[in-house]
Amino acid sequence: MARIVVIGGSLGGLFVANMLHRDGHEVQVLEKVKGSMNGRGAGIVSHDALVKSLERAGLDVQATLGVEVPGRVLLDQAGKSLIAFDMPQVLTSWSRLYQILRAALPADCYFQGVSVSRVEEQGDSVQVVSTTDGQETIWSADVVIASDGIRSNIRQQFFPQVQPQYAGYIAWRGVCDESLLSKLTQTTLFDYFGFCVPPEEQIIGYPVAGSDNNTSRGHRAYNFVWYRPAAGDALQAVLTDADGVHYPQGIPPNKVAWQQLAQVREAARRLLSPQFAEILEKTPQPFLQPIFDLVSDSLTVGRVALMGDAAFVARPHIGMGVAKASEDAVALADAIRTHGANPHALAVYAQSRLPAGRSAVQRARWLGSYVKSPDGQTPPMAQRQHQAIHETAIDLGRYGHQSGFKEDNA
Ligand SMILES: Cc1cc2nc3c(=O)[nH]c(=O)nc-3n(C[C@H](O)[C@H](O)[C@H](O)COP(=O)(O)OP(=O)(O)OC[C@H]3O[C@@H](n4cnc5c(N)ncnc54)[C@H](O)[C@@H]3O)c2cc1C
Incomplete structure (x- = not known):
């Protein structure tokens, strides 16, 4: 020993x-x-x-690990499903x-x-x-x-x-209760691993257990991660709280300034599908992390x-x-x-x-x-959509590479 x-x-x-x-x-x-x-x-x-x-x-603990989704859906900015396919996955949470x-x-x-x-x-x-x-x-x-x-x-x-090394973008994250969401969002997005990819942006989301790890219908929550480029003054602003204190390595969730929350919700209405915009609107306290x-x-x-x-x-x-x-x-x-x-x-x-x-x-x-x-150079939209929906967070052991990624063994 x-x-x-x-x-x-x-x-x-x-x-x-x-x-x-x-x-x-x-x-x-x-x-x-x-x-x-x-x-x-x-x-x-x-x-x-x-x-x-x-x-x-x-x-x-496999049986109680989290929420299972049947597959994935890619929504366009108007909220219409562009690509959908089966890919069962279990989504759990840090706290579980x-x-x-x-x-x-x-x-x-x-x-x-x-x-x-x-x-x-x-x-x-x-x-x-x-x-x-x-x-x-x-x-x-x-x-x-x-x-x-x-x-x-x-x-x-x-x-x-x-x-x-800072990657040049941040991720807005949050979790929204299922019971707050409209019929449209519940029926077209909630049960799936969802995506929406406006130019230079990407939001993904999936259902997770609600409070007390409740996985029953009506009591779950939707977890989202919205990647957005941020540099210079914009990055400084988003990492600064309402009292002017700057957190260069990452701002604590409860310190995100209300002006930044208002701006990100406004951007969601402008750029994302109505379903994702609604989730941003109804998440009580979205928070963000710089990506490294x-x-x-x-x-x-x-x-x-x-x-x-x-x-x-x-x-x-x-x-x-x-x-x-x-x-x-x-x-x-x-x-x-x-x-x-x-x-x-x-x-x-x-x-x-x-x-x-x-x-x-x-x-x-x-x-x-x-x-x-x-x-x-930004790749064409079709390539970005394909890359995002087929390769994000896949189980490589189960599904292998789905599109163009080639490992550089040099
Ligand atoms: C936006 C975002 C989305 C993510 N999504 C996913 C996902 O879907 N799936 C996934 O698998 N991962 C995801 N991750 C990554 C995941 O959160 C981390 O990879 C994972 O938590 C790593 O765990 P860790 O224990 O190595 O480090 P951490 O979770 O960072 O833990 C380090 C611990 O060390 C403690 N500590 C630090 N310094 C000291 C010290 N000096 N003395 C004592 N204790 C100390 C800290 O308090 C902390 O508890 C995501 C990350 C981000 C930013």
């Missing part, structure tokens, strides 16, 4: 902690946020890989997954309000330095797994040159490994962030099971997950390329 510290108690950290705990290790998860984490995140597309990772963590993973881990393995500042390797162990309410604590471990997200302190400590890419060249230093968003961030178009973090967790837990909790096991993990991370980033860039094209 090894002592393993996991830094970050979100989905990636919880996946790996559950697997390692189940394998008999002494696991301590250190999470800097105090109190409930339930209000975080929104809809998550589930994939077979995610279900397999849950099984590896000892959890068979958090609830499942957190409940499976013994409470005395999970420490909140603990912020890690650095780690130091000393002989055969690693010292983890954290602060809680101004008090410093040192934790000792055989290996440390950093699942501390896109702004990872641990990545910053070892690889300061690896920084998130993050590519690491290395995932380990001695007895310390990076995983999840701390290691690679692919734009959300592939809908794989959580599945990718869960596959990192499987690779780490398997390597430790085979080789022990030592630097060799972490090197084996890195070798298998570096190519997967690069490939996810590459495919997500290609999918986002028409929202903000790196060469200024």
